[in-house]
Amino acid sequence: xxxxxxxxxxHVGIELIEMAEGSAKARLKIxxxxxxxxxxTQGGVVFTLADLVFAAASNAYGxxxxxxxxxxxxxxxxxxxxxxxAEAKEVSRNRKLATYTILVTxxxxxxxxxxxxxxxxxxSKK
Amino acid sequence: xxxxxxxxxxHVGIELIEMAEGSAKARLKIxxxxxxxxxxTQGGVVFTLADLVFAAASNAYGxxxxxxxxxxxxxxxxxxxxxxxAEAKEVSRNRKLATYTILVTxxxxxxxxxxxxxxxxxxSKK
Amino acid sequence: xxxxxxxxxxHVGIELIEMAEGSAKARLKIxxxxxxxxxxTQGGVVFTLADLVFAAASNAYGxxxxxxxxxxxxxxxxxxxxxxxAEAKEVSRNRKLATYTILVTxxxxxxxxxxxxxxxxxxSKK
Amino acid sequence: xxxxxxxxxxHVGIELIEMAEGSAKARLKIxxxxxxxxxxTQGGVVFTLADLVFAAASNAYGxxxxxxxxxxxxxxxxxxxxxxxAEAKEVSRNRKLATYTILVTxxxxxxxxxxxxxxxxxxSKK
Numbered sequence: 001x002x003x004x005x006x007x008x009x010x011h012v013g014i015e016l017i018e019m020a021e022g023s024a025k026a027r028l029k030i031x032x033x034x035x036x037x038x039x040x041t042q043g044g045v046v047f048t049l050a051d052l053v054f055a056a057a058s059n060a061y062g063x064x065x066x067x068x069x070x071x072x073x074x075x076x077x078x079x080x081x082x083x084x085x086a087e088a089k090e091v092s093r094n095r096k097l098a099t100y101t102i103l104v105t106x107x108x109x110x111x112x113x114x115x116x117x118x119x120x121x122x123x124s125k126k
Numbered sequence: 127x128x129x130x131x132x133x134x135x136x137h138v139g140i141e142l143i144e145m146a147e148g149s150a151k152a153r154l155k156i157x158x159x160x161x162x163x164x165x166x167t168q169g170g171v172v173f174t175l176a177d178l179v180f181a182a183a184s185n186a187y188g189x190x191x192x193x194x195x196x197x198x199x200x201x202x203x204x205x206x207x208x209x210x211x212a213e214a215k216e217v218s219r220n221r222k223l224a225t226y227t228i229l230v231t232x233x234x235x236x237x238x239x240x241x242x243x244x245x246x247x248x249x250s251k252k
Numbered sequence: 253x254x255x256x257x258x259x260x261x262x263h264v265g266i267e268l269i270e271m272a273e274g275s276a277k278a279r280l281k282i283x284x285x286x287x288x289x290x291x292x293t294q295g296g297v298v299f300t301l302a303d304l305v306f307a308a309a310s311n312a313y314g315x316x317x318x319x320x321x322x323x324x325x326x327x328x329x330x331x332x333x334x335x336x337x338a339e340a341k342e343v344s345r346n347r348k349l350a351t352y353t354i355l356v357t358x359x360x361x362x363x364x365x366x367x368x369x370x371x372x373x374x375x376s377k378k
Numbered sequence: 379x380x381x382x383x384x385x386x387x388x389h390v391g392i393e394l395i396e397m398a399e400g401s402a403k404a405r406l407k408i409x410x411x412x413x414x415x416x417x418x419t420q421g422g423v424v425f426t427l428a429d430l431v432f433a434a435a436s437n438a439y440g441x442x443x444x445x446x447x448x449x450x451x452x453x454x455x456x457x458x459x460x461x462x463x464a465e466a467k468e469v470s471r472n473r474k475l476a477t478y479t480i481l482v483t484x485x486x487x488x489x490x491x492x493x494x495x496x497x498x499x500x501x502s503k504k
Contacts, residue, residue, distance in 0.1 A: 002163030008171055011137075011159040033137040036181070037128030043177045043193050045134055048170025055162070055169075067169050068475060069447045069496055071197040071323035073351045073370055075344035092327035092363050097446060097498065099325045099366060101353070111344050114351060116368045118325055118447055120475065120498075194349060195321045195370055197449035199477045199496055201470035218453035218489050223320060223372065225451045225492060227479070237470050240477060242494045244321055244451055246349065246372075260420035263389075263411040285389040288433070294386035295433075295445050296426025303421045307414070319421050323449040 003056045012048050016056060022090035024056035030082040041078045049086045050102040050115040057088035058098055058119040065098060065119035072115045076106070083107040086115075096121055129182045138174050142182060148216035150182035156208040167204045175212045176228040176241040183214035184224055184245040191224060191245035198241045202232070209233040212241075222247055255308045264300050268308060274342035276308035282334040293330045301338045302354040302367035309340035310350055310371040317350060317371035324367045328358070335359040338367075348373055381434045390426050394434060400468035402434035408460040419456045427464045428480040428493040435466035436476055436497040443476060443497035450493045454484070461485040464493075474499055 003009075003016060009026075012034070018025040028034075028049050036042040050072065058065035078084060084104055091099040102115040129135075129142060135152075138160070144151040154160075154175050162168040176198065184191035204210060210230055217225040228241040255261075255268060261278075264286070270277040280286075280301050288294040302324065310317035330336060336356055343351040354367040381387075381394060387404075390412070396403040406412075406427050414420040428450065436443035456462060462482055469477040480493040 005163040006168065007159050007161050007163075008168035009162075012170070033133050035133045036135075037131040038190065042132065042134035042174070043181075043196070044138070044170060044174025047173040047177070047196075048168070051169045051173070064164065066203075067200055069197070069199050069325075070169070070173075071195070071368055071449055073195050073321075073343070073368060074193055075346075075349070075351055077192075091325075091366050094327075097327070099327055101366065114343050114353065114368060116323055116325060116366060118496075195451075197323055197494055199447075199469070199494060201472075201475070201477055217451070217492050220453075223453070225453055227492065240469050240479065240494060242449055242451060242492060244370075255415050257415040258420065259411050259413050260423055261414075264422070285385050287385050288387075289381050289383040289385075290442065294384065294426070295429045295448070296390070296422060297386055299425040299429070299448075300420070300422025303425070307421075316416065318455075319452055321449070321451050322421070322425075323447070325447050326445055329444075 003059060009052045014049055014052055019056040019060050021060045022057055024053040024088045026053045026086050028084050030078055030080055032080055035080060039079060043074060046104055046113050047072055049084055050104055053086045053088035054100050054102055054117045057090060057100055063124045064122045068118055068120045070115060070117040072113055074113050076110055076112045078106055078112055084112055129185060135178045140175055140178055145182040145186050147186045148183055150179040150214045152179045152212050154210050156204055156206055158206055161206060165205060169200060172230055172239050173198055175210055176230055179212045179214035180226050180228055180243045183216060183226055189250045190248045194244055194246045196241060196243040198239055200239050202236055202238045204232055204238055210238055255311060261304045266301055266304055271308040271312050273312045274309055276305040276340045278305045278338050280336050282330055282332055282336060284332055291331060295326060298356055298365050299324055301336055302356055305338045305340035306352050306354055306369045309342060309352055315376045316374045320370055320372045322367060322369040324365055326365050328362055328364045330358055330364055336364055381437060387430045392427055392430055397434040397438050399438045400435055402431040402466045404431045404464050406462050408456055408458055410458055413458060417457060421452060424482055424491050425450055427462055428482055431464045431466040432478050432480055432495045435468060435478055441502045442500045446496055446498045448493060448495040450491055452491050454488055454490045456484055456490055462490060
């Protein structure tokens with residue numbers, strides 16, 4: 001599956017744990033190179049983790065689903081040593097568009113971020 | 127300035143070009159490790175580029191500004207060899223909250239993504 | 253409670269059903285004056301319904317909570333005669349900021365829209 | 379044009395001033411029935427004003443464009459007597475999707491809210 005060939009997710013160090021039609025789960029242990037200038041996990045790291053499960057959950061059906069929109073609220077900071085988990089849940093899906101909610105939590109099961117995203121499903125080639 | 131110490135931005139390869147109170151500009155040349163499983167620039171890469179100028183523009187005043195919310199619309203795909211530029215513009219700023227719009231364009235000056243973000247400005251320590 | 257004095261919610265015809273710390277529920281029967289130019293429920297109507305439970309859930313604690321950001325994804329159209337219900341759930345709350353997810357469903361319990369919002373909690377007057 | 383038949387915009391009292399392909403402008407004088415429980419303009423009012431120019435700008439080309447996503451940041455409160463103006467600007471448009479930024483300002487030309495929205499363009503009937 002192409003999600004496993006995501007080179008950027010690999011560069012960041014994200015591990016995809018589960019992937020099914022409409023749901024997915026991934027994990028990332030925060031290391032030094034994930035930090036921003038004040039020593040906290042960079043927003044882009046949290047987004048990328050959420051985005052990967054968003055892509056996995058929406059593409060698991062087969063047809064290519066392209067992210068067109070995402071909103072993220074950052075609610076708790078984290079730093080080196082934290083273990084972040086992202087879980088995607090499908091809110092809706094029709095022939096052209098699908099919507100997902102992704103919750104990012106830390107090892108204490110506290111919410112780190114909440115992400116809401118929409119994909120456009122490409123017409124499949126015949 | 128702490129933005130220059132952003133380890134994740136360095137890990138991704140982003141170059142901060144300009145930074146002033148309320149505005150900033152950064153650039154990223156897309157390489158193989160920025161791609162997703164279908165060979166396009168990963169959404170997290172585009173977000174991280176936008177997020178860096180968002181952080182730079184909002185923190186240039188001095189007091190620490192923490193991202194609390196961001197929305198991104200992806201409007202054009204890009205791939206290896208593309209040169210993406212993100213520019214942040216301040217929409218509003220009061221004592222506690224500030225809002226920024228970030229436009230991400232490619233080397234043809236076409237829009238790749240638009241990003242809207244809000245920061246919470248921490249009370250400065252005395 | 254001041255939510256009950258919301259004149260615009262009354263003008264639109266929204267009925268607040270439940271309100272507790274961190275949660276709220278409201279209902280609206282779609283009538284002719286809620287429709288847009290193509291005969292469907294106007295986006296502003298759905299937003300206003302979601303926004304009311306967002307305000308109710310975040311203000312039920314006492315201190316004034318001001319909406320600073322909201323994202324809404326519209327996933328199913330509705331029209332005259334539909335009965336829309338919005339339910340707010342708290343995702344996170346600290347001293348200054350709180351985040352809510354609101355699900356808007358129709359009388360068939362199908363998702364009409366999903367809304368994610370953040371409030372800034374005003375320091376309480378002594 | 380169907381935007382002029384928007385019954386909810388009429389119910390709210392919004393006046394559409396300009397409408398062209400990719401841009402639109404509307405105005406609303408805030409009255410008592412636009413206020414929330416603390417005497418300020420209700421968020422749903424500001425959203426509805428922005429949403430109308432979003433619909434006008436995206437539908438002016440002809441094919442029906444349906445709002446699928448919107449993010450709004452509220453940056454300045456207003457109250458009875460304020461005159462709010464919303465202006466839509468097109469960020470991108472392809473065959474299926476288009477993105478708009480809407481700025482809502484008051485009579486002092488200060489920013490009240492910023493709105494970013496995406497539409498799905500329906501295939502035109504032959």
